[in-house]
Amino acid sequence: MNVQIVLFDGFDLLDVIAPYEVFNAAGMYSNEDIIVKLVSAEGERMVMSGVNQLQLQASGKIDLSSKGIILVPGASGSVDDNEPDSIPVRIKQATETELSNVLKEAIRKPDILLSTVCGGSLLLAMDGLLEGRHAVTHHLGMGLLQATNTFPVHARVVDDGDLITGGGVTSGLDVALYLVERELGPRIAHAVEKLFEYERRGTVWKAEGNAPKESKHENPMEATSSRSSNQTDKSFNFQGKWETTISTPIGDLSVLLNLSSEDGRIAGIAKQGEDIVTLNNIVQEGNQLKWSMKVKKPIRLSLKFIVSVDGNNMYGEAKAGMLPSSKLIGHRIS
Known part of the structure; x- marks a missing residue:
């Protein structure tokens, strides 16, 4: 199984590191080779995170010919101020790079399972890639998600078929563990949970089963x-x-x-x-x-x-x- 975790300028560290550790731990318990790479749209380079200018090394360019998972993190920065380092600005800047074109192509490929953590879904939504799709993001971004004509779901993890999205920053653990369960089975996911002494939170939302009755609220x-x-x-x-x-x-x-x-x-x-x-x-x-x-x-x-x-x-x-x-x-x- 190939896993590519995307780095872009201003990315959030925990969105990247938590899934990186989960997938590598899953490799210890699986007979299947699991290759986890940190990549960027531009190729091999040092990429500055949004946390105290800490950098991570992207080992290469995003490979759209590689079957597997591509995981997009959110950004880190100010949530209150209209400043150059605010999260909406950093996410918007990422959409103005080559990453935008790469993700537009990735979401159309049947052999790629696109997943996001926190504001990563906003990065897709700002490019119009989630219109009519179900997704989740950090609770502060749910209104913006809806404003991009996405159907926001208040769940820890949302499975929309070929798109898996996670909520706030720590949901990176939940997203990665769910992906391990979905791709490798629950026994390996459970082994990683025991190793990390962490249990996933909430129910993974899917557009399946009986729909609950909804209250009739007036717009x-x-x-x-x-x-x-x-x-x-x-x-x-x-x-x-x-x-x-x-x-x-x-x-x-x-x-x-x-x-x-x-x-x-x-x-x-x-x-x-x-x-x-x-x-x-x-x-x-x-x-x-x-x-x-x-x-x-x-x-x-x-x-x-x-x-x-x-x-x-x-x-x-x-x-x-x-x-x-x-x-x-x-x-x-x-």
Whole structure:
């Protein structure tokens, strides 16, 4: 069995080291050769982690012709501040390297089982690779996972067929042990658990068996829209074309908004480059407008907006999951 653990600048050490030790320990108990390598998209090099600039050696380039497991870790850094060393920025930077193209090809190969730990699933999601898939990440990133049109599952490990994802940082142990069980059997996985004096937590989620009954929760945005009937206030003049800029922590978005009202119903579209999308769930509350919108750049996200209008000026914010709120400013051009 071949296991390739991916390194990229800013990776989290525990996301890498925990699975590395599990797979190597499994090799001691298995009659099958288990080859575990630390690799990068660029090839052999020293790769800087996000923990105190500690480096690990990538022994070579990711080999997509090698049947087996590719495991993608998350990043380490600030979780609160909009800074260059924040986790969302480091993950986004990784998507701007050759790693992005490699993972896009890897996820299409039937002989490769792609797996992630913690923010590794966000790295895939930011490239649009998890749309319509079930996955998990660190609890702080679940909102962002959903904003990329992934189905977030609150489980320690999620098995979505040819994609295995893990939750927070220590889930690297659980992901690796589950992969050992799935590929080599439960007896070897149990032997490694005994050696490490560690027991996996929780149930591995799969889209199998009977679905549990779900409570009927009202969508707050839709509920507000229904109650307000989307009626406009004539004193609140938002109609027209607006040039806006959204300052996100991973790049500025230039978006042209076109807002209108007909028979008291608000409608709107947004143009970003050549992409035109409809504004969804538009709600007016006093002198504010709220809506949701999908964007493709700088990453694929579903953003939620709250804006106010002062004359010909617009200001507000957009929000997506764990990412900090992004300021929106704009002016009416017609």
